[in-house]
Amino acid sequence: MLNRLVGMLSGKDSAAAPPKRVSTVEAEKPAEKAASKSSSVMRREAMLGRDQKVAAYTFMLRRVLDEQTDLSLPDVQRLYDETLLANLERMDIARLLGQRLAFVPIAPATLNHPLIESWPAAGTVWILNINQQTLIDEALLTRMAALKARGFNFAVLAEAVANPSRHGLLLHADYVLMDASSEDIPAITAQMAAISKVAAGKRFVAMDVQSLEGFHMCHKLQFALFMGPFITRRENLGNPTMGPSRAKVLDLMNRVRTGAEQPELAIQFRHDPALSVRLLRYVNSPGMGLLNKVGGIEQALMVMGQDKLYRWLTLILFTGGQAQELDSAVLENALVRGRVAEQLAGRALFAKARDEIFVAGLFSLLDVVMHMPMEDVLKQISLPAEITEAIIANRGPYAPYLALAIACEQDDQSSIETLAKQIGREVDDINKVHMDALLWAQELSADV
DSSP: OOOHHHHHHHTTOOOGGGOOOHHHHHHHHHHHHHHHHOOOOOEEEEETTTSSSSEEEEEEEEOOTTHHHHHHSSSHHHHHHHHHHHHHHTTTTHHTTTTSSEEEOOGGGGGGGHHTSOOOOTTEEEHHHHHHHHOOHHHHHHHHHHHHTOOEEEEEEEEGGGGGGGGGHHHSSSSEEEOOOTOOOOHHHHHHHHHHOOOTTTEEESSSSSSHHHHHHHHHTSSSOOSGGGGGGOOTTTSSOHHHHHHHHHHHHHHTTTTHHHHHHHHHHHHHHHHHHHHHHHTTTTTGGGOOOOSHHHHHHHHHHHHHHHHHHHHHHHHHHSSOHHHHHHHHHHHHHHHHHHHHHHTTTTTHHEEEEEEEHHHHHHHHHTTTHHHHHHHHHHHOOHHHHHHHHHHHHHHHHHHHHTTTTTTHHHHHHHHHHHHHHOOOHHHHHHHHHHHHHHHHHHHE
16 A cells, blocks of 8 residues: 555556565565655645735645545555655755745654754644544653744644643644634634633634635634635626726737837836836846846836836736735736746747746736636737637647646646646656745745
8 A cells, every 4th residue: 555655646556557465564665765756746725824915835745546545544644744745855845934834734753753853943834634543642742842942833723632632732733723614603713712712822724715705704803824715716707907007007018019119118107107116116126136226217128128028017917906805915826827837848948938838827817816707808918829828728839838837736636647748847847846936936026
């Protein structure tokens, strides 16, 4: 079974191989050895803070078909955790921890794994996977206390610590994760009150928040973090929020696409002082790396160039209208999606095509912030057919890169395997690109 799980985690199910009679000890050795080498595409899910901006990510392995059965076995859980930690280490998760919290689910027994000794403490939150068989003893609580002294944080599921025999975990936990999908306010508040009575001061995380309405409910209940499909859910698409600012940005984008000269573009910017200020602020941001400050619109346009200007305008579409809820979080998700798609295409396509793939990834969430059907959004923008086909119909040369970037956000095992093979990329490539994109998106969104 261990060998089969390794195969699943690395995208190769060994169940198809002919059976071979070996002893239990002999079967476990290659599985343990393979754990340090096996790879799996990582799944991420964003957590928003109370300011509606991304504050943390959870990282998990993509699910295997019989995960729930397998993970009840200690040896399989250990292998699963080892694979998860090894993948995160290869992705160099330490780069992310300075900017975001990382919630990582592991079994309590894994707290004694050698990898934990060298793991970066600041920003890491261990989510303890606890089942009915998990022993909550003094040794575990002492280990948690020692790791907390080093700077690690802990999270537990509310249901897992409901029994009084598990209350000792709450004393060391910093976060309590609660399922908010039911939107049952009396039940949720009663559960929060019961936990606070045992151990006050815990930060609650609302999980599986389905809608914006559900987010508002949890926000009023003083949850600290929020996660779920509400972040990018397409709600109320019949109420467009174009506004004059976004209309101006769309006009500028179309002018850039049709080859407008800098003087013409400069005139358009001067008609919108707020947009001009944003352009100058961006050009003079540290990320541009200019030695001397730019003070004029035409000079700024010259520094930007047509391609960079077009990219910047696509970002402004997410934040250029009347301030909308979750715009910042959706922008960061869109940036990651576009960057992953662009970087995955790096080996196979020319620079122009990579730029257009980035735009396709970014625009694939534009309907969410503009509250308009995607077809209506794209009608207002002059785009190459390849971009439109990839977004609307999942067709054309850019489609597999965009689809793979989207699959990395979801638990879409079969699509990841098929698409990765289609574009000729390995699992480790995808994980590294994913982490690079998260860091890049954080830096860029701060300057927009």
